[in-house]
Amino acid sequence: MIKKLLFTFFLITTVSLVSGQIITTDSTKKDSSMLLNMDAVYNRPFLQMGKIPIAIGGYVEANGQYLGTDGVSEGFSFQMRRFTIFMSSTIMKKIKFLAEVEFEDGTKEINIEFAAIDLEFHPMLNLRAGIIMNPIGAFNQNHDGPKWEFIDRPIEATQLLPATWSNVGAGIHGKLFKKNWAFAYELYLTNGFNANIISNDANRTSLAAAKLDIFRFEESFNGSPLTTAKIAIKNRKIGELGISYMGGIYNKFKDDGIRIDKERRVDAMAIDFNTTLPKINTYINIEASAIWLDIPSTYTQQFGSLQWGGFIDIVQPIVRKRMFGWKNASINLAFRAEYVDWNVGTFIETGGDMVEDVVAITPGISFRPSRQTVIRVNYKYQWTRDILGNPPSHTGGFQFGVASYF
Template sequence: MSSTRASRSRSVLLQVICLAWVAASRADDRPVTREELDKVVRELEEVKRQQGGGKQPAKERSQGAPGAPAESSFGPGRGGIYDKPFLRGTGPRTYVGGYFDVEYIDREESPHDFRLHRLVPFFVADIHERVKFASEVEIEDGSTVEVEFAFIDLLLAGPLNFRGGVILDPLGRFNLYHDSPLYDLTDRPLVNQLVIPTTLREVGAGLFGVFEPLSGDLQIKYEAYLTSGFKGLSDDPAEDPAISRGDGFREARAHEPAFGTRRFGDNNNDFSGVGRLSIEPTLGSEIGASAHHGAYDEDGDNDLTIAAVDARYTFRQFQPGGVPVGPIEVLGEGAYADIERNTFARGLGVPGDFWGYYAQVNYHFLPEYFLPRGTRLTTALFPDSIFTLVGQWNHVNLDGNRRYRWTVGLNFRPVESTVLKLDYQFNHGTGKAPESADRDAFLISLASYF
């Protein structure tokens, strides 16, 4: 009896010591880590095991051979709901984040409007040190829910890795880096709405990697995948083509349920291919070339080829006369789409070739640069804040639908991941462009990662 009481006393004493140790670790306002909590739990479990006369807990006895995966802490026998791999183990392996953007739009000849444009949660999981999962789910206009991407990466080596799932097409640079908090204007470039219809994603698989052949910042990157392809034309003459002069390729994307196909389904028995090669000679500079090729019609008789080039360069800050100037970014992207059309496709009105481009300049600054030395405005509250003055020129030609846009904008980033944007668009259309192409617009938007 006394031995039992002594054992219980030791147990209580050890638990008190463990709890005191956890509390002490917070004395300096440092949060308790997952590893520290796990250590406390293991010590308490050891006390319980010793109280049981050295008997192993039932859960440990049921684990079987050494090295077998630990059983879920939620317990077995619950219909498989809790018997999941992510409920085993103690290491932090899944990460949740996302971004959102809201907009105010005042367009000529239209009532002003407010828009919850996007709420995009994303999930990244370390399944293994060489197996990663990543996914984004886009909620657009507060109601439309779509998978933006969801893929598995097998990390084999720096220059050679495998990716499979719903991938972002490496067609141009903007489609890969299109998140609203990254972009310095509210609306995406016209070429990336109509010729490369961002967000362009497909089910596919392929390889990606990075080469670092020399010392310094030089990097060579590539991505190459086999995919399902565009869905632009049915074999039913009663169906209108999904490719149009008004919307470009937007309705022909793989994730659209065109011509009775399911989302991300294929409309023919052919594969498509997409790939991009880029060179980054220095930090902040890049040149890329990419292409997408494959049949777009149900019979597989007509091919669609989209070729794109992109570039960006950053001029570092300089100080003429002691006044900081910059950094200044210059960037742009262009694309050309060759649409093959047989007699059937022409008869149904499939348009001819599309092309477009944009060029943009970003000038980063702080008001403090132009005030007496030592004056602090935004940096008093947000030390890493920055303003950006933006100018962008757009031109697209969708088989005679010619549209032009000049945008000037100013944005403020209190921190790098959060941005408030003000833009004004000067729009103009010629040829087969609709009247709405001439309507200018004023936009305000707020976007942030979380």
């Protein structure tokens, strides 16, 4: 623990010193093309009334779907997936606050996804504290429904990684700009995972199951902080590349001061890249991640010690013009391919591969009256195999819905 704090202090000091030497570009000169995924939390349409120092905004996602698995369908359903309200305030110069409260599936889940205060000491050194979205991958930072052409969120981002994954904690972040380049970093210590990740009704290792711990915003499960770090680099013409890490102890290794188990780690690495191809304006977004866990050898292999997966989204605008009275309306074709292997390894008993994976493709079409609003139709087809590698179950069907900032 002391080592970790010393390391963090050293890092903060180093970054501060280095940033003081190399900053040559005023961050205020950046334009929107140089926004990074880490800016997504503030890069939203807000409404400010008069001189009230608080701006509010939000988004809504609703859809209908008709899906079935292996010939069996529950029929047609409408869903109110998300209703999110965010509120920001510039408390004073270089001090701001933003909160995001989300209602999922009506009121089934109500979460504070983000509620943090930012203090800017220097463009390269900002302090953030509160409920923070851990910057693992890009989707966790940049997940607002109206930005996406797909109704379902990526499996890799939401079920392999636990987006949206927020925790109480604090850390630093910063950016610098140089000509066509932007560089950013984030480093946070937060509360972390818990034993749910290897004890859940999904019957597989699931980082997302950690969110079932309702006390996680109140206290750390094991008194050991989770470290999350990300660096991102963006070139105006090439795109943005992010590499992120998140790791910590997930089990309760002491109870009332008595050691009951060894400390067991979970470590995740993610890489993300997005770009827009010049001239044809094809938007490409890729994210992949891998997770390593230390699982007791006497536990069941049903819970994998290594998982990985990724997705690629391709969005091609095909029409952009005034339509139905909307000035910058567009019609887009979209395609997503995704894969997750929940359990990489071999059976102790046979030496054969443990399978347990999912493959999905989602073609779609969207209509955007503006950048803030999307009407989308997706067709999804998914193959899911169990740990033994038996013939996959097939899930498929169409979804259509609307998402909009307000």
